[in-house]
Amino acid sequence: MKLLHLALAGAMMAASFAAPVLTTSALAADANTMTIQLKDGPVVVQLMPELAPKHVKQIKELASKGEYDNVVFHRVIDGFMAQTGDVEFGKQGGKSFAPSRAGMGGSALPDIPAEFSRTPFERGVLGMARSQSPNSANSQFFIMFTKYPSLDGQYTVVGKVVSGMENVDKIKKGAGSNGEVTDPDRMLKVTVGK
Numbered sequence: 147m148k149l150l151h152l153a154l155a156g157a158m159m160a161a162s163f164a165a166p167v168l169t170t171s172a173l174a175a176d177a178n179t180m181t182i183q184l185k186d187g188p189v190v191v192q193l194m195p196e197l198a199p200k201h202v203k204q205i206k207e208l209a210s211k212g213e214y215d216n217v218v219f220h221r222v223i224d225g226f227m228a229q230t231g232d233v234e235f236g237k238q239g240g241k242s243f244a245p246s247r248a249g250m251g252g253s254a255l256p257d258i259p260a261e262f263s264r265t266p267f268e269r270g271v272l273g274m275a276r277s278q279s280p281n282s283a284n285s286q287f288f289i290m291f292t293k294y295p296s297l298d299g300q301y302t303v304v305g306k307v308v309s310g311m312e313n314v315d316k317i318k319k320g321a322g323s324n325g326e327v328t329d330p331d332r333m334l335k336v337t338v339g340k
Contacts, residue, residue: 176339178202180209180305183335184317189289189310191272193338194303198261201274201283201304206338208233208253208285214336216240219317220248223325226294228317229275230333231286238332248330252284260302267297270307270314289314 178193195202208214213233220236221229230236234251235244242251260280267273267290275286283302291314307314320327 186313193305218330221325227288229288265303268293272305274302
């Protein structure tokens with residue numbers, strides 16, 4: 147009987163030290179959590195400064211200044227990824243908004259040197275878009291619809307969707323192999339740690 151009481155006491159003690167279940171609102175309060183509000187609902191992203199500290203810092207700075215608000219998803223390829231983040235030419239209502247040039251710009255901040263990792267590009271991963279130069283990432287990023295091993299170690303991983311991937315799946319897809327979107331969906335509001 148003593149053994150049973152000890153076992154029960156131990157189980158109760160272990161249960162009291164179990165990790166708390168985090169709700170979407172609790173996740174959003176984390177300083178490395180970014181929330182992207184889309185037309186179909188929120189997308190919560192856990193940013194990964196341990197993988198890409200410079201890239202995460204720049205994303206957080208742009209988000210905190212409202213730079214990502216109303217930026218379109220200019221390139222969306224079904225079965226691959228949705229790309230956004232051109233704060234120069236892709237911000238609806240912005241002074242330099244140019245739908246035909248969306249995807250060609252960045253931000254006023256400097257480009258960032260590559261921070262490649264071994265983290266695979268799979269469904270929900272956020273990666274930094276860049277030109278041919280590995281050190282040209284700036285503000286644009288993409289969210290993966292599926293696993294895509296050819297990107298592994300070639301692009302910087304900055305985070306992963308932890309909630310709301312079903313809303314990403316509803317982003318309007320582009321036509322053709324380049325995924326250019328006519329009348330694109332946009333990020334309504336982007337916040338970090340709120």
